[in-house]
Amino acid sequence: MVEVERTGGIEEILRRLLKYADRVYGLSEMIRQVGDTRKGEGEYQTPAVARGLLVMLLARVGSFNALEQHQWGGFAKRWVGGRLPKADQMGRITASVETKDLRVVSRKLIRKMKRNKAFRKAFEEGRGQVVVDGHEISASFLRCCPDCLERTIHMSEEDRVQYYHRCVTAMWVCGEWTILLDMEMQAGGEDEVACSVRCLERVIRDYGRSFDKVVADSLYARAPFFKMCLDYGKDAMAVLKDERREVLRDAEGLMDKMTPEQWEEDGKVYRCWDLEGFESWDAMDRPVRVVRTVETQTIRRQKDGRLEVKTAGWWWVMTLSKEKFPSRAAVKGGHRRWAVENEGFNELVNEWHADHVYKHDVNAMTVIWLLLFVAYNLFHAFIRLNVKAAMRIDKSIRYWVDRIKANFYAGSDIIPDTS
Secondary structure, eight states, X not given: OBOGGGTTOGGGHHHHHHHHHHHHHOHHHHHTTOOBSOSSOOSSOHHHHHHHHHHHHHTTOOSHHHHHHSOOXXXXXXXXXXXXXXXXXXXXXXXXXXXXXXXXXXXXXXHHHHHTTTTHHHHTTOSOEEEEEEEEEEEESSXXXXXXXXEEEEOSSOEEEEEEEEEEEEEEEXXXXXXXXXEEEOOTTOOHHHHHHHHHHHHHHHHGGGOSEEEEOGGGOOHHHHHHHHHTTOEEEEEOOOTTOHHHHHHHHHHTTSOOEEEXXXXXXXXXXXXXXXXXXXXXXXXXXXXXXXXXXXXXXXXXXOXXXXXXXXXXEESOOTTXXXXXXXXXXXXXXXXXXXXXIHHHHHHHOTTSOSSSSHHHHHHHHHHHHHHHHHHHHIIIIIBOHHHHTTOOHHHHHHHHHHHHHHOSSOOOOOO
């Protein structure tokens, strides 16, 4: 357990984070196995490049050019274990790195965290859930590559073709823990749900014992997706919005005659209708459950200080039974779907530069995102598990981020003044 203030100054936090990664998880040795598709070994070793990219992401540098321009040194540079190429060459090497090797690194890291009882308290609430959702990484009217998706944008002057890349991400949510598991780039000619099926099949194979349900937004309320989850022994839950659905119309008719369950939590009043046994979803071969909530909260407007009552309504369809997942747990699980937005995409984009196109190549984008997952999980594990609670009490995540940046730019080794 690190007590940062007493161990050589808080500016050394990047060094301690990297040492923690090696001491507890053996990260350097894991990355040593990362290869690429280049012919021959080349001047620059792939593991050193991968470690350099990881340091770049942990320090939130933001681009290959920024990494090249800053003469960073100290322990971080020694930890990389080799010379790093110029920005252009870094991009070409990144485009050749084997993504399957990085998925192995991520899987070993998460499994070691689990063996070290990092999630022990979280598992007291159950096995948790995997949340899947899509995210658009980049879009441009001019820049494209052979793997770009295309769409037509109707503008006032003319219709224009826009090129973009989109991915699906799977996040494990259990208690307060949010762990980024895997991602898949959406290919041309397929929609987000088909892409998520490929991603989920790998996630279930690699992490299937860590969760028992899959939660998604309304786009995933499709019978093939639900059946795929059931075939792998996982329950499915999705937001229900489409008013054309028979199951939604049936639920509305029955719930209008029911007295809802009511409770209050965190200043919000919940009214909940919960019914099982709906067979009006023709494409499903088993009954489903529908949960509806109307949530009321009183807030004070910042502009004039007046109190305002806000009301929101939600519908979910699921394969979970009431016995396994009571109404309150179902509502909480449905709302935890937002973790993939708030603690996933929002943090990755605004704090980790995830939407920056380091190299316009689908393999390079996948490599950067998979390394982002390693950096994200490692950073949060270090702060949560290795920095003493007394040191975290009055310090935000932004505080630790800024310290890591300062450590990267200054270097852990102080250059003596010889003037």
